[in-house]
Amino acid sequence: MTSSSLDRITSYQAVMFITNFIFGAGILTLPRTTTEKIKTPDSWIAIIVSGLIITLVAVIILKLCQRYPDETFYQFNQKLLGKWIGSLLSLTVICYYIALSAYEVRTMAETTRLFLLQGTPTWAIMMPFLWIGLYLVQGGVNAIARLLEIIFPISVLFFLLVMFLGIELFEVDNLRPVLGSGVKPVLKGVTSSSLSFAGFEILLFIYMFMKEKNKVTKVPLLGVGIPFIFYTMTVVIVIGSISVDVVLSQTWPVLTFIRSFEITGLLFERFDSLILVIWIMQIFATYVIALFIATLGLNQIFSKSTHAFIYSLIPLIYLVSMIPKNINEVFKMADMISNFSLYLFFIMPLVLFIISKVKERKYEKM
Amino acid sequence: MKWRKLNKSQMKIEESAKKAKQDKQPFQESINEMTGNLTADLNLIRKEIGHNSDVTFREFQMGTTGIRIAIIFIDGFADADVINNHILVDFMSASPKETGHPLKNSSLKEYIKNQALSVSGLNEIRTLKDITSGVMFGSIAILVDGLEDVFLVGGAKVKTRNIDEPPTESLVRGPRVGFIENLKDNTALLRRHGKDQNLSIISSQVGERSKKELVIIYMKDIVDPHLLEEVKQRISKIKIDDVHDSSYIEQLIEDNFLSPFPQVQSTERPDRVMGALMEGRVALLLDGSPFALIVPVTFHMLLQSPEDYYERWMAATLIRILRYFSAFISLFVPSLYIAFISFHPGLIPTKLIFSIAATREGVPFPPLIEALIMEVSIEVLREAGLRLPKPIGQSIGIVGGLVIGEAAVQAGIVSPIMVIVVAVTAISSFTLPQYNVGVALRILRFASMLFASVFGLYGVVLFFLLLCSHLVRLKSFGIPYVSPAVSFRLSDWKDFMIRVPLFLMKRRPKLLHPKDSVRKR
Numbered sequence: 001m002t003s004s005s006l007d008r009i010t011s012y013q014a015v016m017f018i019t020n021f022i023f024g025a026g027i028l029t030l031p032r033t034t035t036e037k038i039k040t041p042d043s044w045i046a047i048i049v050s051g052l053i054i055t056l057v058a059v060i061i062l063k064l065c066q067r068y069p070d071e072t073f074y075q076f077n078q079k080l081l082g083k084w085i086g087s088l089l090s091l092t093v094i095c096y097y098i099a100l101s102a103y104e105v106r107t108m109a110e111t112t113r114l115f116l117l118q119g120t121p122t123w124a125i126m127m128p129f130l131w132i133g134l135y136l137v138q139g140g141v142n143a144i145a146r147l148l149e150i151i152f153p154i155s156v157l158f159f160l161l162v163m164f165l166g167i168e169l170f171e172v173d174n175l176r177p178v179l180g181s182g183v184k185p186v187l188k189g190v191t192s193s194s195l196s197f198a199g200f201e202i203l204l205f206i207y208m209f210m211k212e213k214n215k216v217t218k219v220p221l222l223g224v225g226i227p228f229i230f231y232t233m234t235v236v237i238v239i240g241s242i243s244v245d246v247v248l249s250q251t252w253p254v255l256t257f258i259r260s261f262e263i264t265g266l267l268f269e270r271f272d273s274l275i276l277v278i279w280i281m282q283i284f285a286t287y288v289i290a291l292f293i294a295t296l297g298l299n300q301i302f303s304k305s306t307h308a309f310i311y312s313l314i315p316l317i318y319l320v321s322m323i324p325k326n327i328n329e330v331f332k333m334a335d336m337i338s339n340f341s342l343y344l345f346f347i348m349p350l351v352l353f354i355i356s357k358v359k360e361r362k363y364e365k366m
Numbered sequence: 367m368k369w370r371k372l373n374k375s376q377m378k379i380e381e382s383a384k385k386a387k388q389d390k391q392p393f394q395e396s397i398n399e400m401t402g403n404l405t406a407d408l409n410l411i412r413k414e415i416g417h418n419s420d421v422t423f424r425e426f427q428m429g430t431t432g433i434r435i436a437i438i439f440i441d442g443f444a445d446a447d448v449i450n451n452h453i454l455v456d457f458m459s460a461s462p463k464e465t466g467h468p469l470k471n472s473s474l475k476e477y478i479k480n481q482a483l484s485v486s487g488l489n490e491i492r493t494l495k496d497i498t499s500g501v502m503f504g505s506i507a508i509l510v511d512g513l514e515d516v517f518l519v520g521g522a523k524v525k526t527r528n529i530d531e532p533p534t535e536s537l538v539r540g541p542r543v544g545f546i547e548n549l550k551d552n553t554a555l556l557r558r559h560g561k562d563q564n565l566s567i568i569s570s571q572v573g574e575r576s577k578k579e580l581v582i583i584y585m586k587d588i589v590d591p592h593l594l595e596e597v598k599q600r601i602s603k604i605k606i607d608d609v610h611d612s613s614y615i616e617q618l619i620e621d622n623f624l625s626p627f628p629q630v631q632s633t634e635r636p637d638r639v640m641g642a643l644m645e646g647r648v649a650l651l652l653d654g655s656p657f658a659l660i661v662p663v664t665f666h667m668l669l670q671s672p673e674d675y676y677e678r679w680m681a682a683t684l685i686r687i688l689r690y691f692s693a694f695i696s697l698f699v700p701s702l703y704i705a706f707i708s709f710h711p712g713l714i715p716t717k718l719i720f721s722i723a724a725t726r727e728g729v730p731f732p733p734l735i736e737a738l739i740m741e742v743s744i745e746v747l748r749e750a751g752l753r754l755p756k757p758i759g760q761s762i763g764i765v766g767g768l769v770i771g772e773a774a775v776q777a778g779i780v781s782p783i784m785v786i787v788v789a790v791t792a793i794s795s796f797t798l799p800q801y802n803v804g805v806a807l808r809i810l811r812f813a814s815m816l817f818a819s820v821f822g823l824y825g826v827v828l829f830f831l832l833l834c835s836h837l838v839r840l841k842s843f844g845i846p847y848v849s850p851a852v853s854f855r856l857s858d859w860k861d862f863m864i865r866v867p868l869f870l871m872k873r874r875p876k877l878l879h880p881k882d883s884v885r886k887r
């Protein structure tokens with residue numbers, strides 16, 4: 001009972017946090033977003049390259065966190081950058097997470113409207129979803145961690161199962177030629193495919209809650225590694241099955257792929273709506289984590305611990321999520337958010353890491 | 367006006383309270399001690415409890431000494447055997463003459479205590495209050511002329527039933543014993559079942575007016591001391607005038623009264639209690655209730671049966687998986703039916719949807735109404751069968767289940783598929799080994815049907831997320847309700863879905879933070 005009152009998570013749960021946060025609505029469009037710039041079947045190479053880069057960044061974040069084992073990013077950035085700049089940065093991060101959760105919720109609503117509930121208004125789809133998230137986040141970091149542990153195996157196993165059901169469509173020819181137009185297009189695609197890994201920065205906030213802080217290097221490795229394998233597999237299977245041209249022309253290439261085969265003799269014949277239903281749980285996980293991090297930030301900046309912030313964030317997220325008028329604007333919003341995350345979480349941790357190193361040197365000299 | 371009235375009535379209440387206080391003052395003083403004058407003392411006691419028809423006063427003389435003695439007891443409640451064969455025989459044949467001279471008060475008392483009275487439990491008391499309460503709880507009060515001390519002997523002898531197999535938790539294989547209503551017998555059962563010197567049974571009282579004995583049972587060297595402290599604290603906070611059954615205690619100490627899930631396990635089986643104690647849990651037994659309470663409990667423990675350990679491991683594992691499966695069915699099948707039929711018929715294989723559509727052709731209601739009609743009527747049937755005597759209950763089942771179901775299909779009110787769905791749901795909910803979990807799932811089934819009828823499959827997922835969100839937040843005495851499913855710990859998973867062979871279960875579940883984590887074998 002002593003350990004539970006402190007609200008700690010195990011390192012396995014920390015891995016769940018990272019993995020579930022990286023997953024999200026993004027995977028449904030992943031083959032298209034990575035291929036758009038490359039325009040050759042080589043996007044899986046781009047995914048591998050960017051996965052390795054991301055793992056490196058994640059390890060740097062871990063090293064940064066290890067300097068401040070009992071504080072979150074919101075607290076230690078004030079030490080590094082001063083009170084005002086630090087608070088400003090924290091507020092920016094909070095805005096980012098509000099926008100991110102709004103985007104996730106909106107994408108969920110759009111896909112649900114498209115595949116499951118034609119004619120149901122968007123707000124009616126979003127409302128209960130938002131409320132359930134509100135209820136969960138009040139339970140704190142432990143409750144969220146446990147939910148992630150429940151959701152993760154269900155959704156991932158189901159996704160894998162469905163992917164492999166369509167393996168008969170797979171043709172190696174669709175993936176050839178490997179590096180047919182050279183390395184250049186792949187390098188161009190690395191940026192966009194790196195963005196699909198956005199979410200690994202969660203380590204900045206949850207490191208404080210971790211129980212065992214000794215052998216933690218495996219946490220970023222596993223946390224990024226699971227989505228890494230998963231992404232590579234998805235891209236290879238989808239592009240290998242329905243070819244680059246089809247992938248580029250479809251809004252939801254993964255769903256298109258799943259729709260293109262039927263398995264007779266099972267309880268279900270078509271799986272696209274089913275996979276969407278299962279994946280709603282993953283989107284829920286991403287939304288809840290973003291909401292939690294935003295609330296945590298507000299609590300820590302204003303050093304108050306109330307539920308008032310969660311209640312005020314929900315209508316805000318709703319409003320932000322209703323800004324895009326149609327699905328294309330939602331995708332534009334996604335682009336904006338991910339470009340923003342590039343500066344925020346790829347470059348900033350490096351800068352902070354260098355600053356902390358410099359400060360340490362100074363301290364040693366004095 | 368209203369305010370004024372309220373004020374007046376309030377003042378009245380205060381006044382009457384004051385009066386009562388003043389009345390009480392002299393009364394409290396009158397709880398004086400016994401004088402040693404038998405006639406006066408008896409009159410005092412008569413005034414207090416003599417109006418009860420079952421209070422018996424019996425006066426006689428001590429042997430040949432001529433010392434007057436009176437015993438007071440409740441007819442039928444106090445142990446008649448003790449009165450007839452011990453008290454009366456002992457006193458009437460007593461001959462304290464051997465000392466030679468008339469007995470002084472102090473030596474008379476010693477003589478009675480040490481030589482005359484042949485009973486094991488003996489209390490000496492003086493105040494009127496102690497005497498009356500003692501007599502009322504079934505003891506026998508012995509007043510001796512010339513002695514200020516009153517002896518209180520024996521306890522109530524309650525008629526108890528035999529130790530049978532509990533009807534709510536019958537097993538194919540396993541001990542056929544269950545708790546009964548008498549606390550002493552129950553604790554003795556436990557001691558016999560678990561021959562461990564560390565088995566601790568400590569007693570406390572609950573109830574403001576009618577004070578009942580509640581015992582806390584645990585293994586001294588296994589239980590987590592924080593857990594024990596928490597249990598004691600919650601019990602000490604109970605403020606209620608009377609507890610009729612241990613279920614009162616359950617409701618007063620549970621964590622979240624808004625949750626549909628039971629957060630305290632109740633059982634009639636001593637072997638189950640022993641198993642729980644060996645894992646480091648705490649059990650509570652209330653006098654007068656055959657149901658022991660076990661805390662903390664997790665959802666997984668509620669789906670376990672003691673038989674999981676009595677059967678060999680393969681069978682036990684399969685049965686456990688089956689139980690989870692049937693819990694899933696009883697919770698989600700009606701809502702999935704509604705979702706698929708009214709929102710996503712395209713997801714079902716074409717042949718199946720044609721046959722379903724054909725059977726639903728004449729049905730005038732949407733799937734939700736259809737499902738509600740059948741679900742509610744089966745709940746009504748279940749409730750009706752429960753309260754009636756057994757033979758009639760069975761015939762209700764036949765009439766309700768077969769006749770009404772068949773007739774409803776014939777009349778075109780519901781489709782045959784719906785009848786199948788409802789029947790499968792009801793039967794799977796019977797596989798759950800604990801009744802109150804079944805009830806929780808029954809409540810939630812209706813909620814999930816509503817979600818499904820509004821949002822289709824998306825609604826089912828929403829309901830699942832809501833359910834999970836609730837479950838992960840819920841705790842029973844500090845232990846997460848969803849463990850050991852999550853937080854993942856390999857050693858605890860040995861006794862989760864798969865029940866590994868007994869020789870591999872070397873450690874107690876870590877989720878309960880036991881002091882001594884190694885099972886001694």
